Amino acid sequence: MNQNLKLFATDMDGTFLRNDHSYNHKKLAEVIKKIQDRNLLFAASSGRSLLGLIEVFSEYKDQMAFVAENGGVVAYKGEILFAKDLTVAQTQELIDDLQEMPFSPKNDYLISGLKGAYYPEGISKEYLTHAKLYYPNCQLYHRLDEIDDKLLKVTTNFPEDHVRDCEQWITDRLSFVRATTTGFTSIDIVPNGISKASGLAHLLAHFNWLPENLAVFGDQMNDLEMFEYAGSSFAVSNAAPEILELADKVILSNDEDAVLVEIENILNEE
Secondary structure (H helix, E strand, O other), X not given: OOOOOOEEEEOOEOOOEOOOOOOOHHHHHHHXXXXXXXXXXXXXXXXXXXXXXXXXXXOOOOOOEEEEHHHOEEEEOOEEEEEOOEOHHHHHHHHHHHHHOOOOOOOOEEEEOOOXXXXXXXXXXXXXXXXXXXXXXXXXXXXXXHOOOOEOEEEEEOOHHHHHHHXXXXXXXXXXXXXXEOOOOXXXXXXXXXXXXXXXXXXXHHOOOOHHHEEEEEOOHHHHHHXXXXXXXXXXXOOOHHHHHHOOEEEOOHXXXXXXXXXXXXXXXX
């Protein structure tokens, strides 16, 4: 295998997870054992919350690392290595602007934290039901200053045809955040300077590793920065065109266990 590679970091939805949100537990256990035998590391790098990632990988949470909230939280073996939050005032300004902007989501948004996710009164049942698939411990909030948690990001949806325009509108409007597309209609709004690349940089620094030691796997535009940052990048065949073009290699689709198959191939190389 490439002797430089030490950290294998994968996006979740559309990349590691199949379209039904499942994955091959048996193969992951085999791959993690091979990774550990070589003193390497497997990580999830996702827009999902830390709680959500730990829920998905409950059997392996002490054998891997987590870059959650699109880089806003980095954790390893139960320790938070890095967490960047928004102030109450910043979060309130962001929410106020969401109400007034073109294609406003109104009350269909979540505030994600370390302990849970928080939704406002007036949220639609449809949006909340969908959000609960990705965010454990969703709670109703009335006032931001009553939330006893770090306010890590705001996530919301926009019409698919206008997602990129809305992403740009938010980033241009508020200097303290950046918006990033996480799927067809979903946008995460994180503190400015935060990306999966910045999160992975914190994880690499913890081990005194370099970007050339990093292999990343992804499919969407919120993977762009980590593709540009990593020594090796792999796009699943179902990835967005921009990601396919940027990748060092295009691999199988997410429904074919592409990430695990490719990592196993890399580890088996002489």
